[in-house]
Structures are given as structure tokens and as C-alpha cells.
Amino acid sequence: GENVEQHPSTLSVQEGDSAVIKCTYSDSASNYFPWYKQELGKRPQLIIDIRSNVGEKKDQRIAVTLNKTAKHFSLHITETQPEDSAVYFCAASTKAAGNKLTFGGGTRVLVKP
Amino acid sequence: GAGVSQSPSNKVTEKGKDVELRCDPISGHTALYWYRQSLGQGLEFLIYFQGNSAPDKSGLPSDRFSAERTGGSVSTLTIQRTQQEDSAVYLCASSPGRAGETQYFGPGTRLLVL
Secondary structure, eight states, rough: OOOOOEEEEEEEEEESSEEEEEEEOOOOOOOOEEEEOOOOTTOOOEEEEETOOEEEEEEEEEEEEEEETEEEEEEOHHHHHGGEEEEEEEEEEGGTTOOOOOOOOOOOEEEEE | OOOEEEEEEEEEETOOOOEEEEEEOOOOOEEEEEEEEEETTTEEEEEEEEEEEEEETOOSSTTEEEEEETTSOEEEEESSSSSGGGOOOEEEEEEEEEEEEEEEOOOOEEEOOO
């Protein structure tokens, strides 16, 4: 089955700096890659996603890149703000497997004012 | 519109008791997923439904776990003879199914087995 690795497990950045989280996946058939943000005690919230026919996607301060050949994808947050502090999860899924999500282990991001 | 809802929000039970967790998906969403998140850990797939059928139950940890979905809407996850290792947050998500794969999560049920 699919395996998703996520790095780093914790990330501390100064407000205004950029944060980058990287994930690798094992199943070359994976075709959908969402990123979720989870604040303490809250539900995971989708912040951005990318499909396998696209190499990059941007939404304001957030961008995701996908390298299908290398089977890795990354989340980039620019101009970080204290409210970006949360746990971020990457995930991968395949249509053939019913789109069930296999998650990375999560990255705890702390933005220091 | 209304998002995914789950009940109860918290459940404390004694070891050996049965519990039922409920999920109300977004109206019209044909796909429904259950995940488990242990304290400080990632999310682990349990089971998914397309309509009322469960094509993939591979993530259920043991035969004490079962789930059903009726009317293509509400789903219940049942844990029989609960054990302390069942303590976790149980999250439900729904998606439009064949019309789209984006999953929207409910707030979860926090289960504590004493």
C-alpha cells in the first residue's frame, strides 16, 4: 500500500520568514495530494491540494509543488504569521483505492513573533 | 452550508463496554471515510463507504470494530468490548465521491477508555 513520509517533524521560523515542508510517497499511481492544517483540538482543514497533472499551485502565501518522477511534493508558506502556527499534514490518494487518504506523520510549525 | 458533524464530541467509557460513534456527512456527498488520530499522532485510515457499501475495510484494527452507513447518509462506527488502546480521536470525512475527491473533516469524537 501507499506510504507517505513527511519532514521535518517540527519547524520553528521567525515571523515573516518562509516555511517549507516536504513529503515523499511510494505509490506511483497516487494522483491527488492535499495538505491539511490542524490547530490544537480542531478538525483538519484543507489548505491547498494538487493533482498529478499539475506541477505547481499557488494560493496567496501558500504554494505546493509536485515532482511525479521523484515522487515528492512540498508545501511552501511565505511571509509566515503567528496564525500559521499549527500542525500540517500532507496526504496522498489514488482513485483506484477509493481516494482514501494516506497521511504523513505531520509537521508542527511554530512561528515566533 | 452545513459541514460534516459528529456525535458525541467526547465519550468516556469503561474498558469492555461498547460504544457507537456517529457521523453526518455533507448533504449529497456519496463518499464517507473514518480515520483515527491517536494522541499527538497522524491520521490513520479505518474504512470508507461509497454510498452504503464499504469497498475497503482494511484499516479496521480488529474485529471489534465495525461500521455501517444507511440511506447513503449517516454512518456509525461501533467499537465492541473497548480497550484502553482504542482511546483516540475518531474523525469522519466526506467527499462528493466520483464528482470530486476533496475530503472535508468533521470535528471528531474524542474517545477515552478507562
